[in-house]
Amino acid sequence: MLTRTTTVGTGNPADVAAPSGTGRRATHRLSAPGTDDSVAVAIRDLNAYYGSFHAVGDVAFDVPKNEITALIGPSGCGKSTVLRCINRMNDLVPGARIEGTIQYRGQNLNARKVDAVEVRRRIGMVFQKPNPFPKSIYENVVWGAKINGIKGNYDELVERCLRQAALWDEVKDKLKESGLALSGGQQQRLCIARAIATNPDVILMDEPASALDPISTLKIEELMRELERQYTIVIVTHNMQQAARVSDQTVFFSLGEKRMGVLVEASPTRELFTNPRDQRTEDYITGRFG
Amino acid sequence: MSVEATIGGTSVVAAEPASNLRGREVRARIMSVVLFLGTIVALVALGVLLWTVIARGWDWIRPGLFTDPPSRRPENSGVGPAILGTFYVILLTAAFAFPVGILGAIYLEEYAPQNWWTRLLRINISNLAGVPSIVYGLLGLGIFVEFFGFGRSLIAGGLALGLLILPIVIIASQEALRAVPPSLREAGYGLGATKWQVTRSHVLPAAMPGILTGTILALSTGIGETAPLLVTGAASFLTSNPDSIFDRYSVLPVLIYGWSSRPQAEFQELAAAAIMIMLAVLLVLNLTAIVLRRRVSRRLRW
Numbered sequence: 001m002l003t004r005t006t007t008v009g010t011g012n013p014a015d016v017a018a019p020s021g022t023g024r025r026a027t028h029r030l031s032a033p034g035t036d037d038s039v040a041v042a043i044r045d046l047n048a049y050y051g052s053f054h055a056v057g058d059v060a061f062d063v064p065k066n067e068i069t070a071l072i073g074p075s076g077c078g079k080s081t082v083l084r085c086i087n088r089m090n091d092l093v094p095g096a097r098i099e100g101t102i103q104y105r106g107q108n109l110n111a112r113k114v115d116a117v118e119v120r121r122r123i124g125m126v127f128q129k130p131n132p133f134p135k136s137i138y139e140n141v142v143w144g145a146k147i148n149g150i151k152g153n154y155d156e157l158v159e160r161c162l163r164q165a166a167l168w169d170e171v172k173d174k175l176k177e178s179g180l181a182l183s184g185g186q187q188q189r190l191c192i193a194r195a196i197a198t199n200p201d202v203i204l205m206d207e208p209a210s211a212l213d214p215i216s217t218l219k220i221e222e223l224m225r226e227l228e229r230q231y232t233i234v235i236v237t238h239n240m241q242q243a244a245r246v247s248d249q250t251v252f253f254s255l256g257e258k259r260m261g262v263l264v265e266a267s268p269t270r271e272l273f274t275n276p277r278d279q280r281t282e283d284y285i286t287g288r289f290g
Numbered sequence: 291m292s293v294e295a296t297i298g299g300t301s302v303v304a305a306e307p308a309s310n311l312r313g314r315e316v317r318a319r320i321m322s323v324v325l326f327l328g329t330i331v332a333l334v335a336l337g338v339l340l341w342t343v344i345a346r347g348w349d350w351i352r353p354g355l356f357t358d359p360p361s362r363r364p365e366n367s368g369v370g371p372a373i374l375g376t377f378y379v380i381l382l383t384a385a386f387a388f389p390v391g392i393l394g395a396i397y398l399e400e401y402a403p404q405n406w407w408t409r410l411l412r413i414n415i416s417n418l419a420g421v422p423s424i425v426y427g428l429l430g431l432g433i434f435v436e437f438f439g440f441g442r443s444l445i446a447g448g449l450a451l452g453l454l455i456l457p458i459v460i461i462a463s464q465e466a467l468r469a470v471p472p473s474l475r476e477a478g479y480g481l482g483a484t485k486w487q488v489t490r491s492h493v494l495p496a497a498m499p500g501i502l503t504g505t506i507l508a509l510s511t512g513i514g515e516t517a518p519l520l521v522t523g524a525a526s527f528l529t530s531n532p533d534s535i536f537d538r539y540s541v542l543p544v545l546i547y548g549w550s551s552r553p554q555a556e557f558q559e560l561a562a563a564a565i566m567i568m569l570a571v572l573l574v575l576n577l578t579a580i581v582l583r584r585r586v587s588r589r590l591r592w
Contacts, residue, residue, distance in 0.1 A: 089480070117484050120480060122482075124482075127480070131471075133477060133492055134496060143481070144481035144483075147483050147487050148481075191477070194477075195480070198482055
């Protein structure tokens with residue numbers, strides 16, 4: 001803790017609430033990964049390549065526990081790529097190569113010997129377009145638990161997860177109906193319930209509300225606020241207002257040389273939006289770029 | 291009437307939008323006639339075929355025709371052993387081509403690395419689908435009849451037909467697997483599922499209606515094949531029903547071929563009657579396909 005010179009979202013609301021009045025901090029130093037209990041995932045020296053294209057360069061930031069971290073930036077800046085590194089989804093992309101360390105519970109998730117399947121059980125994901133299975137609502141929630149060998153009362157599991165996803169009251173009488181018969185916003189909450197059912201630590205959300213109407217979006221955002229008590233959330237969003245509304249920490253990416261995505265700034269959300277350290281961040285959030 | 295639209299702040303007035311409307315409508319009407327004609331050509335050909343077959347064969351349809359064995363006297367002849375043979379052969383063909391084809395398609399589509407080697411493999415499979423059926427007959431003769439020593443038996447014929455339709459089954463299954471949205475796979479992987487769990491629980495069920503359609507269409511083609519079965523030893527004149535898969539057998543197309551090449555007019559009319567039965571068998575098979583597909587897709591809650 002002593003090595004940290006900046007507050008990268010310690011979870012203390014006072015940090016977030018108080019805009020930094022002391023001016024811009026010149027350096028942004030990160031602790032050695034694995035030394036800080038308040039950090040869920042520590043990303044260091046992350047580089048991503050698609051074939052010969054260097055998509056993301058030297059990214060490093062901490063994801064604080066039980067907080068919401070928003071990744072923002074212009075299209076193609078690599079924020080989704082970074083998100084997908086955290087649960088090794090890029091393994092599924094032919095020609096993708098990821099270098100660097102992603103420290104989680106004292107382990108480097110990016111190490112070859114780490115089983116991506118195990119990683120994804122601990123670090124769940126919600127996708128941009130709601131993608132429930134073409135099965136019943138019940139089966140949608142239960143499937144992840146089943147394949148991961150989680151035993152117990154599935155009826156209770158379904159109710160608990162659907163309640164947590166703020167969907168229970170709307171679907172409790174039609175659990176046997178198709179998950180695809182729900183509205184877009186309900187489908188996305190079903191996907192969140194499904195992700196919770198495997199009992200993950202971290203939930204990654206890749207623009208979870210971009211395909212939804214404003215009211216559904218609001219519901220998802222409220223839900224995220226609820227979920228952060230129990231889970232660590234990382235969200236990619238195109239919507240700066242959304243990042244400002246829901247997140248505790250914001251990480252801003254931009255395009256560097258040769259269209260390589262680079263991390264510009266990672267700060268407590270309030271600070272980033274009111275007092276950005278970097279000119280590029282300021283240009284972006286004030287709408288001069290992007 | 292003029293239409294006013296605003297594009298980028300500038301008001302645009304379209305100059306008499308109806309000017310080419312008449313021309314477009316005429317073209318649309320001409321096209322609908324042309325498309326209808328295309329359908330008519332196919333329907334007329336089918337109608338003529340059906341009519342000639344029914345006109346020639348109708349009088350020969352009698353209950354005994356379905357059960358009696360063929361005979362030298364046309365009035366006593368039936369297609370009993372040939373119907374059974376066709377039924378058994380198609381069962382054996384399906385039992386071989388369906389699982390093997392699906393396994394191959396899953397490997398190529400889900401598991402195989404995407405490189406020049408698998409691309410080469412794919413092109414070759416497409417080519418195999420175009421190889422003349424007689425070649426598969428000769429292959430079956432060499433492998434199943436001679437090498438494995440099955441002789442001129444049901445199993446040899448069924449496997450030869452299986453080889454014939456295998457490329458079609460693989461290609462159809464690959465298409466069906468490819469049509470499964472990637473988001474479904476991602477959803478599975480995102481929950482910590484292994485490749486096999488994702489494939490088995492989500493990808494395969496979603497692709498199954500398409501796979502079944504393709505496979506049953508392939509079986510329909512297979513059922514009418516004559517050449518490969520002639521070569522692997524289907525009899526055109528067989529008076530006993532097959533008892534085991536290693537027995538000699540006859541099938542409808544081969545029997546039809548045999549009868550139609552006889553000089554007597556009666557046997558030619560009998561061939562027409564057998565063709566009617568054959569068409570009925572095909573119809574039943576296709577209906578089964580539709581029912582099966584409905585069942586399988588109903589289990590999916592799209």
